[in-house]
Amino acid sequence: MKKQYPTEVLDVRIDKLDSKGMGVAKYVHPPVTGSNGKQLKLFIPNTVPGDLVRVTVPNAKGRRKATLNFDTLLEAGPTRNPEVDTQASRAGGTPLLAMTYAGQLAYKESLVRGFIEGQGFDGQLVQPIIGMDTPTRYRNKMELTFGSRGELGMHAQGDFRTIIDMKDSILAPEIMVQAKHIVSDWQQAYQLPGYDKEAKTGLLRNLMMRYSFATKELMVVLYATDTSANYAEASQALTDRLSEQLPNLASFIWIKNTRIADKVDAEETAVLYGRDFIYDELAGYRYRLWPDTFFQPNPVQAEKMVQLAIDMAEVKEDMRVLDLFCGVGTFSLPLASRSKELAGIEIVEASIESAKRNAADNGLENTFFMASDARNGLKVLPEVWGQPDLLLLDPPRSGAGGKVMRAIGRFGTEKVVYVSCNPKTLAEDLVWLRDFGYALKVVQPVDQFPYSNHVECVVLMEKDR
Numbered sequence: 001m002k003k004q005y006p007t008e009v010l011d012v013r014i015d016k017l018d019s020k021g022m023g024v025a026k027y028v029h030p031p032v033t034g035s036n037g038k039q040l041k042l043f044i045p046n047t048v049p050g051d052l053v054r055v056t057v058p059n060a061k062g063r064r065k066a067t068l069n070f071d072t073l074l075e076a077g078p079t080r081n082p083e084v085d086t087q088a089s090r091a092g093g094t095p096l097l098a099m100t101y102a103g104q105l106a107y108k109e110s111l112v113r114g115f116i117e118g119q120g121f122d123g124q125l126v127q128p129i130i131g132m133d134t135p136t137r138y139r140n141k142m143e144l145t146f147g148s149r150g151e152l153g154m155h156a157q158g159d160f161r162t163i164i165d166m167k168d169s170i171l172a173p174e175i176m177v178q179a180k181h182i183v184s185d186w187q188q189a190y191q192l193p194g195y196d197k198e199a200k201t202g203l204l205r206n207l208m209m210r211y212s213f214a215t216k217e218l219m220v221v222l223y224a225t226d227t228s229a230n231y232a233e234a235s236q237a238l239t240d241r242l243s244e245q246l247p248n249l250a251s252f253i254w255i256k257n258t259r260i261a262d263k264v265d266a267e268e269t270a271v272l273y274g275r276d277f278i279y280d281e282l283a284g285y286r287y288r289l290w291p292d293t294f295f296q297p298n299p300v301q302a303e304k305m306v307q308l309a310i311d312m313a314e315v316k317e318d319m320r321v322l323d324l325f326c327g328v329g330t331f332s333l334p335l336a337s338r339s340k341e342l343a344g345i346e347i348v349e350a351s352i353e354s355a356k357r358n359a360a361d362n363g364l365e366n367t368f369f370m371a372s373d374a375r376n377g378l379k380v381l382p383e384v385w386g387q388p389d390l391l392l393l394d395p396p397r398s399g400a401g402g403k404v405m406r407a408i409g410r411f412g413t414e415k416v417v418y419v420s421c422n423p424k425t426l427a428e429d430l431v432w433l434r435d436f437g438y439a440l441k442v443v444q445p446v447d448q449f450p451y452s453n454h455v456e457c458v459v460l461m462e463k464d465r
């Protein structure tokens with residue numbers, strides 16, 4: 001067995017936040033004769049640069065790295081938010097909760113600049129980040145997990161076994177907090193067990209809530225290991241409680257999911273109240289959202305991103321536009337209404353069906369949507385639709401990758417607008433376009449997710465003449 005060293009209580013200063021929003025501190029043990037002091041790198045949630053914190057580190061000399069919560073805050077760093085109780089902040093989804101909003105914006109902007117410069121681009125092209133005027137209760141969708149001890153909330157940061165019961169959340173609109181408490185009270189009244197991932201027993205798995213700030217419609221979806229029909233009395237009681245106490249309820253759905261994977265999935269769906277979708281609006285267009293529809297989670301910032309993309313694209317009425325990774329058409333519809341024709345490519349068939357319906361609902365007749373992997377879609381597009389004059393892409397966090405970026409480079413449209421939710425993969429992808437003679441013109445960071453470590457960017461690349 002490996003030698004275990006004693007537990008030590010250390011006072012350490014946070015140097016910086018890593019890209020996950022964790023505070024990073026270094027501790028060097030006092031050197032012993034004949035060798036240098038051992039270095040220990042500590043990752044400490046809910047801290048900000050400059051904080052001096054006391055931590056208890058088991059086996060301190062026997063490890064190079066450790067992720068742990070701090071015991072005491074001894075001195076606050078300059079961007080620490082004085083209004084935040086650090087104990088309460090140990091909830092998932094908000095790794096930057098301990099930081100002032102101005103500090104968060106500066107941190108995110110510097111993350112983007114670091115990745116852009118890291119690939120040899122000019123960091124001065126990174127514009128001041130666009131934040132929110134009111135950076136709270138902005139999410140239009142929340143997904144909570146039931147724990148095995150009656151908790152209902154999000155995972156603690158860096159600890160996927162612990163679920164912190166959500167009393168309130170700075171991210172959730174009040175109506176969602178209300179819905180959460182109705183569900184928790186009901187769970188307690190009917191003594192229904194939360195799902196235990198290790199034992200694979202229990203009934204209730206996830207609670208998804210979706211709210212449209214524009215239409216005020218609320219959707220509540222309960223994921224359980226059995227059907228509502230087998231819990232007729234309890235499910236009727238929850239339907240009554242939700243519909244009586246939440247006049248904005250437009251949809252309540254009970255979905256059976258017995259899959260082992262910790263993933264929100266649907267096997268059998270019962271609509272217990274209202275419709276199976278809600279209406280939402282973004283940038284003046286109407287959308288139908290089903291439980292599994294991906295939709296931009298912060299509509300205030302998403303509208304700004306759509307406008308930025310439109311402005312950068314300088315789309316004209318005679319242009320043919322390609323929206324790659326188009327989802328349900330958040331960027332496609334505004335671009336289609338300003339251009340001659342628009343093609344959208346997206347891998348999820350249900351999203352393409354939604355995109356078609358959304359285009360029709362909004363009276364757009366110049367769209368062509370194709371369910372396909374981006375790479376194959378780009379291959380067949382010239383045959384089935386033709387050549388675009390303008391290209392926008394909005395890939396998932398993993399980025400588009402070299403093969404797709406090279407295919408985009410070969411299309412050779414004068415402009416490429418890249419909407420990104422991960423500055424690291426964004427910077428890597430842009431290198432491919434540079435090799436095709438594109439120059440980076442502007443990188444506009446947008447804070448879509450205050451209190452999280454995520455940052456979005458809208459970027460313009462233009463062909464060098």
Ligand SMILES: C[S@@+](CC[C@H](N)C(=O)[O-])C[C@H]1O[C@@H](n2cnc3c(N)ncnc32)[C@H](O)[C@@H]1O
Nearest residue numbers: 325326327328330346347348373374394395396
């Ligand atoms: C960040 S979302 C953007 C969606 C859309 N632009 C929007 O704003 O709603 C990325 C989209 O890429 C899709 N996607 C993921 N991998 C893909 C692939 N290999 N080919 C095509 N689409 C893919 C996802 O289903 C998702 O809808």
